[in-house]
Amino acid sequence: MKYRKVSAIIRRDAxxxxxxxxxxxxxxxxxxxxxxxxxxxxDFYARDWMVAYARIEIFTTQEKAExxxxxxxxxxxxxxxxxxxxxxxxxxxxxxxxxxSEATEENV
Amino acid sequence: MKYRKVSAIIRRDAxxxxxxxxxxxxxxxxxxxxxxxxxxxxDFYARDWMVAYARIEIFTTQEKAExxxxxxxxxxxxxxxxxxxxxxxxxxxxxxxxxxSEATEENV
Amino acid sequence: MKYRKVSAIIRRDAxxxxxxxxxxxxxxxxxxxxxxxxxxxxDFYARDWMVAYARIEIFTTQEKAExxxxxxxxxxxxxxxxxxxxxxxxxxxxxxxxxxSEATEENV
Numbered sequence: 001m002k003y004r005k006v007s008a009i010i011r012r013d014a015x016x017x018x019x020x021x022x023x024x025x026x027x028x029x030x031x032x033x034x035x036x037x038x039x040x041x042x043d044f045y046a047r048d049w050m051v052a053y054a055r056i057e058i059f060t061t062q063e064k065a066e067x068x069x070x071x072x073x074x075x076x077x078x079x080x081x082x083x084x085x086x087x088x089x090x091x092x093x094x095x096x097x098x099x100x101s102e103a104t105e106e107n108v
Numbered sequence: 109m110k111y112r113k114v115s116a117i118i119r120r121d122a123x124x125x126x127x128x129x130x131x132x133x134x135x136x137x138x139x140x141x142x143x144x145x146x147x148x149x150x151d152f153y154a155r156d157w158m159v160a161y162a163r164i165e166i167f168t169t170q171e172k173a174e175x176x177x178x179x180x181x182x183x184x185x186x187x188x189x190x191x192x193x194x195x196x197x198x199x200x201x202x203x204x205x206x207x208x209s210e211a212t213e214e215n216v
Numbered sequence: 217m218k219y220r221k222v223s224a225i226i227r228r229d230a231x232x233x234x235x236x237x238x239x240x241x242x243x244x245x246x247x248x249x250x251x252x253x254x255x256x257x258x259d260f261y262a263r264d265w266m267v268a269y270a271r272i273e274i275f276t277t278q279e280k281a282e283x284x285x286x287x288x289x290x291x292x293x294x295x296x297x298x299x300x301x302x303x304x305x306x307x308x309x310x311x312x313x314x315x316x317s318e319a320t321e322e323n324v
Binding site for chain 1: 217219221235239245246247248249273275305306307308309310311312313314316319
């Protein structure tokens, strides 16, 4: 499988910086969802322990996935347990709706 | 792995049509999330470049995944760069909470 | 691949119980998103057939994934067709932003 999904759960207040860095790094498409979380990526001391996070999702090639994870780690890192997590998942196929065809490695 | 997740990021205004076509095609379960995005699936000319999208998620069998992607491509396609993207991801296991057991290919 | 993503779509009203049981079971991080759904995990009789669900996402090890799915099944189960679905997906890499390094099996 030559494509990957990079899925990151980051602090809501780090989102703007992360987005900017990803654009600077040439990442051509991201999607962002609001999520709530707890645990390793939340504040255990909060009375209401569900904390506001943002989830970023990027579809990319196998070659670029690790570099993208690195950019997110560098720009979202504060050094606290609520900093978040990044996962890289295998993607079997990737299609562009605009062209109604599979993505090519050149346009991802 | 015999199951797949079809994950599509489409224009918000195409959602209703896509849902209808998926139901017509016999897709028995979808979930929809609001996301924001930019890049290949957004309008670069927008001053506020984060555009409203919908993410559709469907769990299905390996055999049906490509057909479902095709239905989404056909019904969400406008021909613009913000049309969106569809990914097919491998799924190791799939359980139904109603039956407390693994899904069978007959009921997916 | 030694890591997994457990992704569950459950009734919104089962969320609190499921979260509590997951914490009791030692699950150290979850994220929750609001989704809408229909089909096997919705009420077909509803006039407005898009029903409110919650999606839970947990990153974990291969060894723990099935146990976590079981906890969710047990605590979200009502016995109706709208009870929801749980998928286990392979994860190639998992990074912690706090440590800027790959997760170890000990801290997942």
